[in-house]
Amino acid sequence: MSDLSFEQMLEESLKTIRTGEIVTGKVIDVKEDEIVLNIGYKSDGIIPKNEYSNDSSVDLRNLVQVGDEMEAKVVKVNDGEGQVALSYKRLAADKGNKRLEEAFENKEVLTAKVAQVLDGGLSVNVEEARVFIPASLVSDTYEKDLTKYAGQEIEFVITEFNPKRRRVIGDRKQLMVARKAELQKALFERIHVGDTVEGMVKNVTDFGAFIDLGGADGLLHISEMSWGRVENPKKVFKAGEVVRALIKDISGEKIALSLKFPEENPWAKAAEKYAVGNIVNGRIARMTDFGAFVELEPGVDALLHVSQISRDHVDKPADVLNIGEIIEAKVVDFNGEDRKISLSIKALQAPVQEAPVEDADVADVDIEAVAAAEVDAE
Numbered sequence: 589m590s591d592l593s594f595e596q597m598l599e600e601s602l603k604t605i606r607t608g609e610i611v612t613g614k615v616i617d618v619k620e621d622e623i624v625l626n627i628g629y630k631s632d633g634i635i636p637k638n639e640y641s642n643d644s645s646v647d648l649r650n651l652v653q654v655g656d657e658m659e660a661k662v663v664k665v666n667d668g669e670g671q672v673a674l675s676y677k678r679l680a681a682d683k684g685n686k687r688l689e690e691a692f693e694n695k696e697v698l699t700a701k702v703a704q705v706l707d708g709g710l711s712v713n714v715e716e717a718r719v720f721i722p723a724s725l726v727s728d729t730y731e732k733d734l735t736k737y738a739g740q741e742i743e744f745v746i747t748e749f750n751p752k753r754r755r756v757i758g759d760r761k762q763l764m765v766a767r768k769a770e771l772q773k774a775l776f777e778r779i780h781v782g783d784t785v786e787g788m789v790k791n792v793t794d795f796g797a798f799i800d801l802g803g804a805d806g807l808l809h810i811s812e813m814s815w816g817r818v819e820n821p822k823k824v825f826k827a828g829e830v831v832r833a834l835i836k837d838i839s840g841e842k843i844a845l846s847l848k849f850p851e852e853n854p855w856a857k858a859a860e861k862y863a864v865g866n867i868v869n870g871r872i873a874r875m876t877d878f879g880a881f882v883e884l885e886p887g888v889d890a891l892l893h894v895s896q897i898s899r900d901h902v903d904k905p906a907d908v909l910n911i912g913e914i915i916e917a918k919v920v921d922f923n924g925e926d927r928k929i930s931l932s933i934k935a936l937q938a939p940v941q942e943a944p945v946e947d948a949d950v951a952d953v954d955i956e957a958v959a960a961a962e963v964d965a966e
Contacts, residue, residue: 639675684717692746721758771803806843815887854887880905890929
């Protein structure tokens with residue numbers, strides 16, 4: 589017969605555990621902020637909420653049920669109250685680190701949700717293992733505000749893995765660069781000068797707009813935005829707008845775009861519409877000292893010379909005309925080759941009737957003297 593007491597025999601029948609060991613147990617109680625596990629040891633195991641999840645707002649009763657079987661990592665064999673301190677989160681992080689190590693070695697593309705937006709970049713969790721993506725590696729273009737990534741799922745690769753120093757670095761930029769290179773290659777194989785393409789306005793400047801064609805940007809210069817005159821591109825286009833444009837030129841990786849479609853060229857029918865002798869209406873677009881430029885339609889301007897404004901003398905067009913004013917004039921010259929049209933308001937005005945000039949000798953005759961002379965002759 590054994591000399592051991594019942595308590596000693598019971599204790600010896602129970603397994604021994606060590607800090608860092610992975611144990612499996614059955615949930616025997618769940619509270620809002622802790623889980624109690626029967627791990628087959630003389631003491632129960634306790635998983636506090638902060639060792640289950642990084643989310644302090646969770647209610648453990650909504651995540652775990654009595655009777656569930658769980659794995660956990662031993663943090664302390666005796667937590668000071670005779671129970672075993674366990675961590676579900678650290679076990680998950682260990683598994684996550686192993687997953688990250690495999691992804692690092694295999695150059696695997698991972699997908700994870702952004703957990704935090706930090707001053708210097710983004711923090712994502714892969715199976716509770718933390719990955720930091722520096723701001724410089726978030727995108728292939730500079731982004732000052734990273735808050736738009738909060739809660740988003742993003743793709744990245746692990747470029748540095750050192751869990752002992754808690755340094756696991758992710759890179760999203762290289763994926764974007766590689767993907768853009770593929771799209772760019774496909775785009776340039778597909779497009780040709782003269783093609784019509786659709787793209788999204790990416791950025792608008794004072795000299796033009798950059799259009800994302802899906803793999804490369806095309807420049808729509810201010811001079812190519814309309815057959816007419818565009819003063820400010822920012823008043824015409826907005827970022828995100830879809831534009832249908834003509835490919836005017838391809839030079840290396842540079843694409844020049846145009847909205848001047850040949851079939852919409854206003855000069856195609858100008859010879860008929862603005863033939864010499866036709867009466868036309870137009871808007872005063874701009875003025876110089878020698879004349880005013882009149883917009884007959886977008887893309888077709890005509891010159892109203894200062895000498896053709898009125899039959900009266902005009903020193904400067906601005907003395908009698910205003911920018912934006914609608915005037916009626918007669919076409920007095922048309923040069924389709926040089927795209928020049930000359931107008932005249934003067935030609936529509938009736939000639940000024942001059943008053944008859946009296947004979948100077950008659951005007952100076954003394955009528956009374958003439959009458960007296962006639963009397964004497966009688």
